[in-house]
Amino acid sequence: MGTKIFKIVNISITFVILIFIISTLGTVLIKGFPGIFSSIKSPELLFAIKLSLETSVISTLACLVVSIPIAYTLSRYNLKGTNIIITLLRIPLTLPPIVSGVSLLLLFGTTSFGDFLSKLGLSFIFNIKGIIIAQFFVNLPSMITILKAAIEGVDIRLEYVARTLGFSPLKAFCKVTLPIIRNNILAALILTWSKALGEFGAVLMLAGAIRFKTETLPMAIYLNMSVGDLDAVMVSSSILIIISIISLSVFELADIELYK
Secondary structure (H helix, E strand, O other), X not given: OOHHHHHHHHHHHHHHHHXXXXXXXXXXXXXXXXXXXXXXXXXXXXXXXXXXXXXXXXXXXXXXXXXXXXXXXXXXXXXXXXXHHHHHHHHHHHOOHHHHXXXXXXXXXXXXXXXXXXXXXXXXXXXXXXXXXXXXXXXXXHHHHHHHHHHHOOOHHHHHHHHHOOOOHHHHHHHHHHHHOHHHHHHHHHHHHHHHHOOOHHHHHHHOOOOOOOOOHHHHHHHHHHOOOHHHHHHHHHHHHHHHHHHHHHHHHHHHHXXX
């Protein structure tokens, strides 16, 4: 295959897929976007938006707090069985979300561990805490993967130099490594938050789809689709699409800044 033909084939496939994606999402936006402004005062939609934003932000911050020390451990310490640890940590990344939800439901609903937490007042079944833990479980591996790669890209000798100047290991990490990977952290936050906002399968199994209780935007789509309210479905879907577009745009800007 000649160079020109090879180039034409690659570009053609790229634009065909691009048109397919734009057509698919555009169909939803054309039908749903005009109704956003008229539906935005709906108590149900406002509840779904508020709950989605609150839970996704909390679960994303929880992922960040846990991911940084895990990513550092996997990047900087020579542990025995590191590959096995990484594989186990990434299992939720490859599982269907609904399987993750079933696993969480069984853990918190049928085990002595779940009973123990319930006695402490920590119930995760059919409530908001269940939404957060489901989002956390599903999205944690991807954030760990991103931050691990970022930390590995930082020369460890920079931390050693900081420690020779009197910095503790923690201070060296905070003053040297964290500023270097700040754009990676921002990108990880954006992607994780966007995924948490749209999480459905795991949340459905653990927290359920209860109007005005566990009704996030994906749940609103599910509930309104089940009763045939397509207008509400289009509006909720359009909101999620718009948020995804904005999130990816910010991610790309962060990525550009990273490689300047």
